[in-house]
Amino acid sequence: MTSLVTRSDRRAVRARPGRVPWILVVPALVGLAFLVLPFVGLLVRAPWSTMGARVTEPEVLTALWLSLSTATVATLVSLLLGVPLAWMLARTEFPGRRWVRALVTVPLVIPPVVGGVALLLVLGRNGLVGRYLDDWFGLTLPFTPAAVVIAQVFVAMPFLVISVEGALRGADRRYEEAAATLGAGRVTVFTRVTLPMVLPGIGAGAVLCWARALGEFGATITFAGNFPGTTQTMPLAVYMAMQRDPEAAIVLSLVLLLVSLAVLATLRERWVNA
Amino acid sequence: MVDRSAHGPQTDTAPTDAAPIDTVADGHRGLDADLRSTRGSFTLDVRLSCPPGSILALLGPNGAGKSSALRALAGLVPLTGGHVRLGGVDHTTTAVEHRPVGMVFQDYLLFPHLSALDNVAFGPRCQGVGRAEARERARALLEHMDLADHVAARPRRLSGGQAQRVALARALAVRPGMLLLDEPMAALDASTRVAVRSRLRHLLEEFDGVTVLVTHDPLDAMVLADHIAVIEGGRLVQEGTPAEVARRPRTTYVARLVGLNLFRGRAHGDTVTLGEDGSDTTATVAVREAHHGPALVAFPPRAVALYRDHPHGSPRNMWRLRVEGVERFGDQVRVHLEGPLSLVADITPAALAELGLARGEEVWAGVKAAEVECYPG
Numbered sequence: 001m002t003s004l005v006t007r008s009d010r011r012a013v014r015a016r017p018g019r020v021p022w023i024l025v026v027p028a029l030v031g032l033a034f035l036v037l038p039f040v041g042l043l044v045r046a047p048w049s050t051m052g053a054r055v056t057e058p059e060v061l062t063a064l065w066l067s068l069s070t071a072t073v074a075t076l077v078s079l080l081l082g083v084p085l086a087w088m089l090a091r092t093e094f095p096g097r098r099w100v101r102a103l104v105t106v107p108l109v110i111p112p113v114v115g116g117v118a119l120l121l122v123l124g125r126n127g128l129v130g131r132y133l134d135d136w137f138g139l140t141l142p143f144t145p146a147a148v149v150i151a152q153v154f155v156a157m158p159f160l161v162i163s164v165e166g167a168l169r170g171a172d173r174r175y176e177e178a179a180a181t182l183g184a185g186r187v188t189v190f191t192r193v194t195l196p197m198v199l200p201g202i203g204a205g206a207v208l209c210w211a212r213a214l215g216e217f218g219a220t221i222t223f224a225g226n227f228p229g230t231t232q233t234m235p236l237a238v239y240m241a242m243q244r245d246p247e248a249a250i251v252l253s254l255v256l257l258l259v260s261l262a263v264l265a266t267l268r269e270r271w272v273n274a
Numbered sequence: 275m276v277d278r279s280a281h282g283p284q285t286d287t288a289p290t291d292a293a294p295i296d297t298v299a300d301g302h303r304g305l306d307a308d309l310r311s312t313r314g315s316f317t318l319d320v321r322l323s324c325p326p327g328s329i330l331a332l333l334g335p336n337g338a339g340k341s342s343a344l345r346a347l348a349g350l351v352p353l354t355g356g357h358v359r360l361g362g363v364d365h366t367t368t369a370v371e372h373r374p375v376g377m378v379f380q381d382y383l384l385f386p387h388l389s390a391l392d393n394v395a396f397g398p399r400c401q402g403v404g405r406a407e408a409r410e411r412a413r414a415l416l417e418h419m420d421l422a423d424h425v426a427a428r429p430r431r432l433s434g435g436q437a438q439r440v441a442l443a444r445a446l447a448v449r450p451g452m453l454l455l456d457e458p459m460a461a462l463d464a465s466t467r468v469a470v471r472s473r474l475r476h477l478l479e480e481f482d483g484v485t486v487l488v489t490h491d492p493l494d495a496m497v498l499a500d501h502i503a504v505i506e507g508g509r510l511v512q513e514g515t516p517a518e519v520a521r522r523p524r525t526t527y528v529a530r531l532v533g534l535n536l537f538r539g540r541a542h543g544d545t546v547t548l549g550e551d552g553s554d555t556t557a558t559v560a561v562r563e564a565h566h567g568p569a570l571v572a573f574p575p576r577a578v579a580l581y582r583d584h585p586h587g588s589p590r591n592m593w594r595l596r597v598e599g600v601e602r603f604g605d606q607v608r609v610h611l612e613g614p615l616s617l618v619a620d621i622t623p624a625a626l627a628e629l630g631l632a633r634g635e636e637v638w639a640g641v642k643a644a645e646v647e648c649y650p651g
Contacts, residue, residue: 174383180370181348181377182397183448192396196387 039257046254047247054251062229063237064255070145070233071213074152075160078209081153082160083202087190089161090168108158115154116222123150123223147224148231152213159212160205167201168194207267214260304328305452305484308356309346318342318508322486324501326361326451329478329485331499333492333519335527339508340488341380344454347486349373360451360484371400376445380457382437384429390416390440391425397448408447415443419477434462435470442477453478455487459494471497492531496520504528522649523572534572535617538651541565546648548615557614559641560590561648568651575608577645578619581638582629589640597635600626611639 047054054060088094089101107115123130123141133139141147171194179193195202217235224231226240234256241249304325311318318339324330332340345351347358349370357366365373376397384393394412399405416425419439429437438458445453462470475498478485489495495502496516504512504519504527512524523529529536539548543564548557548571559571584592595613602608606620609631619639621629631637 172383174379174381175385177350177370178377178379178383179385179396179400181350181373181375181454182444183371183400184396185371185400188400193385196385 042250042253042257046250050247051251054248055255059228059237060252060255063232063234063252064259066145066148066229066232067214067234067256068259070148070152071210071216074149074156074213075206075210077149077153078157078160078213079202079206082157082205082209083164083195086161086164086168087194090165104161105158107155108162112151112155112216112218112220113222116151116219119147119151119154119219119223123147142223143225143227143231145224145230148220148233151219151223152216155216155219156209156212160202160209163205163208164198164202167198167205170201171197203267207264210267211260211264214256303361305330305347305486306357306359307347309343309353309358310355311342311346311351311353313342313351316342316508318346320503320505320508320510321356322347322503322510324484324486326484327482328501329487329499330501330503331495332486332488332503332505333495333528333531334490334505336490338505340490340505341456342508343505344377344456344486344488347452348375348377348454374451376448376450376453378438378441378445378453378455378458381461382429382441384432384437384440384444386429389426389428390421390432393429393440394443394447397444401448412443412447415447416440419443433466435466435473438462438470438474439477442474446481450483452484452486453481455485457488457490458498459489459491474498492520521572522570522647524570524651529572534574535578536570536572537615538568538570541567541569541648544643546571557593559615559646559648560643561646562643563648565648565650570649570651572647572649573641573645575618575620576606577641578617578621579640580609580619580621580625580629580631581640584638585640589642591641591643591646593639594636595639597631597633597637599633600631611637 085104089097089104094100120127120142122128123133125131125134125140125142130141133141141150175193175197176189179189184192215235216233217239220231220233221236226232226236228237232240234252238249238252238256241252305323307320307322309318309320309322316339320339320343322330322332322343332343334340342351346353349358349365349368353366357364359365360374384390385396388396391409391412394415395405395408398408398411403411413422413425416422416439419442421436421439421443424432424436424440429440432440438461442455445455458474459467459471471494478498487494487498489498499516502512502514502516502519503510504525506525506527512519512528514522519528520532523532523534523536526536537546537548537559539546539559541547541561541564543566544561546559546561546565546569548559561571579589593614595611595615595617597609598612598616599610600607601610603620605623607623607626609619609621609626611617611619613636617639629637
């Protein structure tokens with residue numbers, strides 16, 4: 001009883017917050033509308049009557065499958081390479097570390113098309129590295145599903161690295177010291193203490209990375225081309241459909257939107273709030 | 275630990291009260307450390323020794339370097355000079371993960387993603403012990419510490435005292451030659467400290483290796499340790515048993531911790547002239563035994579009697595002092611006095627009322643020579 005009384009008392013005497021200033025509210029609402037309205041447009045203009053038939057067209061399903069599988073593989077590759085890279089940046093000292101850190105973020109700021117061109121110059125059949133891949137292993141990367149993955153890793157991995165590096169810097173390093181006094185070498189410390197403790201950060205980074213890979217367009221179309229069935233991912237399919245059949249583009253967009261929202265919601269529940 | 279006999283010999287190379295001389299002897303089985311490091315403007319220069327089965331407390335104010343000393347013993351911070359020898363083996367350059375050391379950290383730092391059992395089994399697993407055996411060892415240790423009901427608990431579900439024992443079990447599970455504890459009582463709330471402290475003492479007594487613990491609390495040091503090393507400003511300023519440190523403090527910091535008035539001076543027979551160099555010789559203290567040369571004198575605040583008028587048949591030590599402040603101190607009143615020497619006196623509230631003391635007034639303060647401890651300075 002007493003606690004209830006004091007609580008209501010406290011509420012009664014609490015100072016009223018000032019009015020919310022319109023100079024902040026108006027731009028906030030405009031911003032929100034700007035972000036939401038395009039999706040409303042998609043929903044309003046969608047050809048709902050023919051939706052079922054259009055969604056199950058083999059072309060759509062192929063592009064969807066290619067998008068989901070390449071984005072997932074790209075995320076796995078990014079995890080495999082990006083987490084150790086983040087660890088290097090957060091936990092080791094080496095000359096030029098600041099420069100390396102800056103280089104890692106370059107793919108975040110350059111236009112993806114430029115990234116695609118750069119990849120072609122390096123990994124193309126006559127590229128710096130691609131030449132030898134072709135000569136020695138008979139391996140040609142451009143215009144294959146592997147090229148799609150490479151393009152996605154190039155643009156998406158920095159998101160993962162930045163996110164994981166932040167998590168590593170935020171983690172209490174004294175736990176790593178505690179593990180060391182218990183006889184754990186650096187690899188054991190990393191796998192059994194550091195990794196479990198920054199798992200939420202890695203999860204959040206992986207989600208960002210996956211979402212960025214799923215939406216990849218510029219680097220993909222430049223480096224991997226636009227071949228239905230092998231390199232035409234959903235974003236490319238949407239763009240192509242827009243040229244000849246805008247309704248099909250709307251359907252594809254809705255599918256992409258739904259799938260990514262569903263996956264992100266599931267992962268968010270599981271990782272980001274952990 | 276559980277399966278070993280309790281006490282090691284206490285006799286071999288016990289540290290002396292004075293600055294420790296080289297205690298490195300062949301077959302020294304305990305800790306012999308000379309810790310020197312410089313980081314920025316802070317210099318640590320401390321020699322420590324401790325026989326096996328004995329508990330050494332590093333006592334000092336915040337920033338004195340005691341935690342740095344402990345971290346240096348663990349190998350977590352590099353030394354710029356000196357050595358760390360344990361059981362006659364030099365570990366100065368041994369990597370952290372290979373030192374025969376178990377450490378209990380401040381806040382305990384139990385791995386939050388592992389159960390209590392897996393926390394304790396972590397060390398043995400790192401040492402290459404099989405999973406089943408490591409868990410068995412961990413279970414036995416936890417059961418020994420009355421934590422059988424909490425083996426599966428995550429650290430955040432444990433109370434402060436329980437977490438402390440899990441941390442201790444985790445440190446002991448690697449079967450270390452030296453156990454290090456960094457402020458083991460700091461994370462506990464006041465209501466549980468007494469019980470947890472005596473229980474920790476009991477568990478530490480069972481360990482037959484060297485134990486070094488760091489604390490800023492003199493009570494923790496007195497209760498938990500066999501020997502106390504006082505560190506101030508990166509240097510060892512006093513070393514001895516808790517009784518010696520409590521009775522004969524060597525710095526004002528230690529004197530304040532153990533609640534004594536301390537003065538430095540020069541002894542001529544049974545009189546000590548206060549002052550470092552003898553230039554401002556305004557006060558003398560009579561002591562019960564004759565000494566010569568630099569000396570320290572100490573007496574407890576409750577040995578001081580206060581008088582309005584100069585009493586007849588007075589004690590040999592009588593000073594005219596000015597009241598600087600009065601505060602409650604337990605069931606006594608502590609009076610801060612300034613004059614030819616500054617000291618504190620504990621009197622009863624009744625005596626205070628009778629004297630009617632106010633700030634700025636002058637009183638006579640008397641101490642019997644028999645109550646004054648005098649020792650070489």
